Amino acid sequence: MDQFERLSQLPLRDDLRGQHPYGAPQIDVPVLLNVNENTFGVPLDAKEAILKAVADELDGLNRYPDREFTELRRALAAYLGHGMTQENIWAANGSNEVLQQLLQAFGGPGRKAMGFPPTYSMYPLLASGTGTGFVTGTRAADYSLSPESAAEQVRAQAPHIIFLCSPNNPTGTALGRDVVEAVYEAGEASQAIVIVDEAYMEFSHEGTPSALSLLPGRPRLVVSRTMSKAFALAGARVGYMAAAPEVADAVRLVRLPYHLSAITQATAVAALRNSDSLLANVEAIKIQRDRIVDELTRIGLTPAPSDSNFVFFGGLEDPRSVWEGLLAAGVLIRDVGIAGHLRVTAGTEQETTAFLSGLRAILAT
Known part of the structure; x- marks a missing residue:
């Protein structure tokens, strides 16, 4: 066997x-x-800063870390700009955990999430792990997604959570803000949480829009990012989201206690201070x-x-x-x-x- x-x-x-x-x-x-x-x-300079930050935490490893990772949230808000404050920010062990926590808070049995394949293959797996149903939309033959098509499919499926990956994995193509706006409006009837996964946004061409500019006035919109790619910290496992403060409050209901270690927090803050x-x-x-x-x-x-x-x-x-x-x-x-x-x-x-x-x-x- x-x-x-x-x-x-x-x-x-x-x-x-x-x-x-x-x-x-x-x-x-x-x-x-x-x-x-x-x-x-x-x-080298970032490596040295991270080593010092981690060393400074060693004497306190017998204590639990800051459960609210306040310094990290402040640093992430400053990095993102767009008027973000620490109240708009949440972080976890990789953006996958951020997405999982969102599914735990807003998905679950009797609810369904939606994605538009080919896209990040973890979306249906995360949905399955949280007992959330998953439905798939379709793209054009060239893998593009128009606002009209996306909105029509959202209205037909009435999902509770929608994943929009931009730039999309595996195709690498970015979505226009009009697609995000159309999907958000179409999801009004089902009160859908719209997650724009911007894991690769730092690599985009100049002028490619970020959904961060769409957050004001849209309490059901979430923008998720990661420090794995642009910041070369895949091994550190740091992901985060920007959203209305009440979205972070919802995620607090399902997160594990002290989920971000002191070492992780120190590493991420030091990296952000050496972002240049x-x-x-x-x-x-x-x-x-x-x-x-x-x-x-x-x-x-x-x-x-x-x-x-x-x-x-x-x-x-x-x-x-x-x-x-x-x-x-x-x-x-x-x-x-x-x-x-x-x-x-x-x-x-x-x-x-x-x-x-x-x-x-x-x-x-």
Whole structure:
């Protein structure tokens, strides 16, 4: 009997039977470009600031951390701008936990969430874990989402929670503010919480709008972000949201006590105080992202316009064999399970060169 069969012998919830946990392959190869990490790492000045901040917390580790993580909320509000104050901010162990807490507060049995695939695959998994139903909308053939189509689908489904991912994962495309406005208005009848997942917003092209500007006067709108990507802190697990203060109050009803450790809080605050050097790498990543789009177009593939730190590209007859060929060459990218397509993270110049050279060699054969 294998492990999966042993699992099925347990008194598991019926809706979890036959399910598999989320996770991309973790393979040790020289070039890792599969999970949209910031491959530049933490700059020296930020690293030193984080080390000092963490060291300062060590003497107090016998005490519980600030349950309200007040200093971190102030720092995040200052970073976001848009008139945000600490009352508008909530944080947790990665934006996934923020989304989970929102589902715990506003979803649950008898309620349903809605997403527009292809999009972040954790949305239905988070819904399942909280006993929330999940319904899927549709996108156009080019994976775009118009305000008219989105609003019509929301009115038809009457969901209680709506996920809008912008820039979208896995396609990398950003939504216009008109889509968010239309969805928010369409969700009025079901009093839907509208979550705009902006995990990759720092990588967007100049002029790409953020839903942060739409928060005033919209108490059911939430903008979620993360420090995993632009701040190169995927291993620290820090995500956060901006919303009306009452949304944070709702999440307080379901959060675990002292859910953000003192070490996590100190790390995040120190990183925010050194945001200039951390975000300097974002500009370097955007250069490589645009280089990938240009090169893939030149060799006859069809990359989607990207406002993120990755590129979703099609035009492949056998994407699995391309994925395997790159892996054999020491480059790991992501097969997202969409016919004819793969996704690659924009890394350093050297990592990008390794990917493009490997891909050219494979396509030539």
